[in-house]
Amino acid sequence: MKIIYAIVSSDDGNRVTDVLNEHQFSVTKLATTGGFLKKGNSTLMIGTDDGQVEEVITLIKDTCGKRQKITCNVPAPNIASVSAGYMMMPMTVELGGATIFVTDVERFEKI
Template sequence: MKLLIAVVQDQDAGPLMQRLVDQGFGATKLASTGGFLRQGNTTILIGLEDAQVDAAVECIRRTCRHRRQAAAGAGDVEVGAATIFVLRVDRFERI
């Protein structure tokens, strides 16, 4: 079992959640804030079987986009589409 944690831009969160649900993935959406530009982003938690990880990552890859954004004192910078962590889960219970 795996826990996939994806930190995505707020603009991508709604479409990504819809795509994940359409593909049969259960996900939890959490509001979060990034440090670099101090802007809102969304952290999405997805519990998966090992064999589902690649399909979930592909959903994220197809939905989330890089963007150019103005940063004070730095001009335009490219902000990431998503940051993904995949962690091993020793135990999972749904209560």
């Protein structure tokens, strides 16, 4: 038995959970915060048999794969006096993706 920890953006958390549930995988979703960008994430915990790990990872990849979005760079609030002449420039940012950990489960009980 394995437990899969998948850290996805909070935007993708519900979609991934729904897809995994549709494929009969039980998921526990935790609201977490990333350390680097301090953005909201969802950490999904999925317990599964060894032979189904690749299926779970494929479903996660297909649901929250990396994608690009064009956004505008907004000035910080502490430079409001300078922002009158500040031009917002569109920039492309990468969204989505997942960080996945797979670990062995020594013992599992469902009570």
